[in-house]
Amino acid sequence: MNLKYFIIKGKSKYSSIYLRFWDSNRVDQKTSTGFSALSSDWSVTKQRIKPNSTAQNADFINDKLTKLETYVVDKYNEDYNSNKFISKTWLKENVNRFFNRVNTNESHKTYFTDWIDKYVQEAPKRMYKGNLLKPRSINNYKSTLAKVKAFEIHSGIKLRFEDIDLKFHSEFIHYLREIEKLNNNSIGSIISRVKTFCRNIELEKLAINPQFKNRDFSSPTNETIDTYLSDKEINQIFNLDFSHSERLDNARDLFIIGLRTGLRISDFLRIEKSNILGSVINITTQKTAQNLTIPIHPQFKKILKKRDGQFPRRISDSKFNKYIKEICQLAEINNPTPGSKINPKTNRKEVGVYPKHELIGSHTCRRSFATGLFLAGFEDSIVMKATGHKSVNQYLKYVKASNEEHINKLNEYWEKQEIKNTNGK
Numbered sequence: 001m002n003l004k005y006f007i008i009k010g011k012s013k014y015s016s017i018y019l020r021f022w023d024s025n026r027v028d029q030k031t032s033t034g035f036s037a038l039s040s041d042w043s044v045t046k047q048r049i050k051p052n053s054t055a056q057n058a059d060f061i062n063d064k065l066t067k068l069e070t071y072v073v074d075k076y077n078e079d080y081n082s083n084k085f086i087s088k089t090w091l092k093e094n095v096n097r098f099f100n101r102v103n104t105n106e107s108h109k110t111y112f113t114d115w116i117d118k119y120v121q122e123a124p125k126r127m128y129k130g131n132l133l134k135p136r137s138i139n140n141y142k143s144t145l146a147k148v149k150a151f152e153i154h155s156g157i158k159l160r161f162e163d164i165d166l167k168f169h170s171e172f173i174h175y176l177r178e179i180e181k182l183n184n185n186s187i188g189s190i191i192s193r194v195k196t197f198c199r200n201i202e203l204e205k206l207a208i209n210p211q212f213k214n215r216d217f218s219s220p221t222n223e224t225i226d227t228y229l230s231d232k233e234i235n236q237i238f239n240l241d242f243s244h245s246e247r248l249d250n251a252r253d254l255f256i257i258g259l260r261t262g263l264r265i266s267d268f269l270r271i272e273k274s275n276i277l278g279s280v281i282n283i284t285t286q287k288t289a290q291n292l293t294i295p296i297h298p299q300f301k302k303i304l305k306k307r308d309g310q311f312p313r314r315i316s317d318s319k320f321n322k323y324i325k326e327i328c329q330l331a332e333i334n335n336p337t338p339g340s341k342i343n344p345k346t347n348r349k350e351v352g353v354y355p356k357h358e359l360i361g362s363h364t365c366r367r368s369f370a371t372g373l374f375l376a377g378f379e380d381s382i383v384m385k386a387t388g389h390k391s392v393n394q395y396l397k398y399v400k401a402s403n404e405e406h407i408n409k410l411n412e413y414w415e416k417q418e419i420k421n422t423n424g425k
Contacts, residue, residue, distance in 0.1 A: 001076065003069055005047040007039060015039045017065075021072055021091050026080070029091035033068065034099060035061050071098045085205040097207075109206055112159040113152060116145045116197055131289065144193040151175050164198060165211040173220065181348055183340075188219035195219075227339050227359040228367040229328075234259050236331045238299050248330075251323035253303045253312040258362065260297035262369030262387050265362035269314050290388045321361050328357035 001023035007015040014036035022028035041053035048065060049058040075094050079086060087093075095101075097110065107114040119126075123138045151172055152159055159168070169191070176187045198212040211217060229237075238256055242249035258268045266286045275283050281294045303312070315323075339359040340351045366387065373383045383389075 001073065003072060005033070005065060006044070007037065007042050009039055013038070015042070017042075017061075019068070019072070019091070019095065021076070023076065023080075027076075027086055027090070029088070031092040031095055033065065033095060034101065035064070037061070068095065068098055087205070110160055112161060112164060112197075113145065113149050115161075115201060115206075116141070116148065119197065119200065120145055134287070140189070141193060144190050144197075147176065147180065147190055148172075148194070150180070154179060161201065161206060161208045163209070164194070165209045166214060166216055169211075169217050181346070183349060183351075184220040186349075188221045191217075191219040226367055227337060227356065227361075227364055228371045229259065229333070229360075229364060230368075231372055233328075233331070233333050234368065234372075236333065237327060240327070240331055248323060248327055250312045251315065251320060252327050253307075254315070254320060255324045255327065255365070256299050256303060257312070258365030259368050260300050261294050262366050263292075263294075264366060265317055265320065268365070269317075269320070271311060273309070273311070285388060288388060292386070292388050294386055317362060324362075324364075325357050325360050328360045329355075331357075333357050333360075 002021070004020045006018055006020065008018055009015045015038070017033045017035040017037060018030055019033050020028075020030040037049050037055060038053070041049050041055050041058070043050045048062045049055055051058065055061070072091070072094060076086075078084075079090070093106075093109065108118040109115070120138065120141050123133050123141060126133050128137070148159070154175060155171070157163070172194075173187055173191070176182045176190060177184075182190075195212055195217065198208050201208040234256070237252060237259075240252060242252055254269065257271065258265065261268050261271075261281060263271075263283070264285065264287060267283055271281060271283065275281050276296070277293075279296055281296055282291070283294075284291045304310075334355040334357055336353050337356040337359055338351075338353050340349045341354060341358060342348070343350045370383055370387055373386070374380075
């Protein structure tokens with residue numbers, strides 16, 4: 001490979017200093033260094049400003065040219081031998097990167113948040129597994145961008161691609177935990193999205209710091225304390241008389257449908273007659289586009305019969321979550337239960353022990369469905385078929401049996417084993 005500095009004389013008094021870099025037939029590029037000098041001060045043979053020149057900053061420029069030469073050669077060795085794409089603007093981009101110069105129109109090729117900004121703007125047209133990104137995913141990306149920008153302001157820095165290293169990882173998590181007051185699960189989601197951004201930056205052949213792949217660049221998590229309802233509690237809710245309140249009667253019926261189908265709220269609130277095929281429900285889920293077939297529970301059938309075959313009236317997610325807490329309170333589901341809920345004063349989730357009805361939400365339906373079938377002794381593969389989970393790890397997150405239920409289940413199994421062994425003798 002070869003590298004050469006030279007000047008190009010123009011109409012002005014000073015001539016621009018250029019850099020040419022070439023390596024066999026693989027690359028041959030030239031670009032301006034951004035420095036200028038009098039042609040009489042330039043040494044063609046040494047490719048530097050003459051020591052006895054009139055330029056007062058000769059030593060500074062010569063030192064920068066020497067360091068730039070080393071930088072370009074090292075960068076080419078790294079990129080070429082790592083099979084990275086050497087674009088037609090590779091030399092110009094690396095010279096600008098060396099001097100920390102960024103073209104406004106190309107700042108997304110150097111600065112992390114500028115790249116995320118561009119990614120978010122293009123997100124509505126981006127594809128994931130053959131489908132357009134969901135609005136919820138786009139909002140999550142926007143939220144993560146806001147947190148990274150807030151961290152930049154707090155730290156007084158503008159993050160470049162090479163800054164996304166283990167030090168950034170540690171300082172960013174500390175900021176999210178101590179300043180933003182986020183819990184580990186929220187922080188973990190943000191870090192996971194940061195890693196998604198890094199992977200996409202790498203796919204675009206941009207020089208992202210490879211430390212994002214290090215196992216220590218991890219997403220912190222806490223074991224979630226999620227609430228579910230037992231079959232006994234669901235029956236209490238089903239048997240409540242809400243003839244005095246159409247609002248609560250409608251919400252209770254929607255709640256039972258959610259609890260007895262295991263669907264997400266985005267799915268069970270839109271079940272229609274066309275989804276009923278004999279004794280089963282057939283529906284394609286919104287989130288994962290899976291086609292599920294679920295047997296209709298007897299309580300679901302009774303709801304349809306009570307309503308002359310009509311489905312309960314649809315309501316908003318926020319109203320649903322509000323009404324089912326009220327319903328569970330009226331059903332006297334008040335036993336002290338560990339969990340987390342939003343503190344209205346701080347607008348943050350706080351872990352504690354609360355009356356159980358205060359911890360109930362739309363996702364309680366899916367957890368209760370999976371846990372109920374698990375405790376009934378169904379095989380994981382059968383439950384996963386009904387819930388649409390593709391991996392056992394995902395499915396097990398929804399199984400939330402209490403310690404008492406685990407103990408009862410183990411005792412029941414051991415008693416069967418003892419009877420079996422006794423009979424065997």
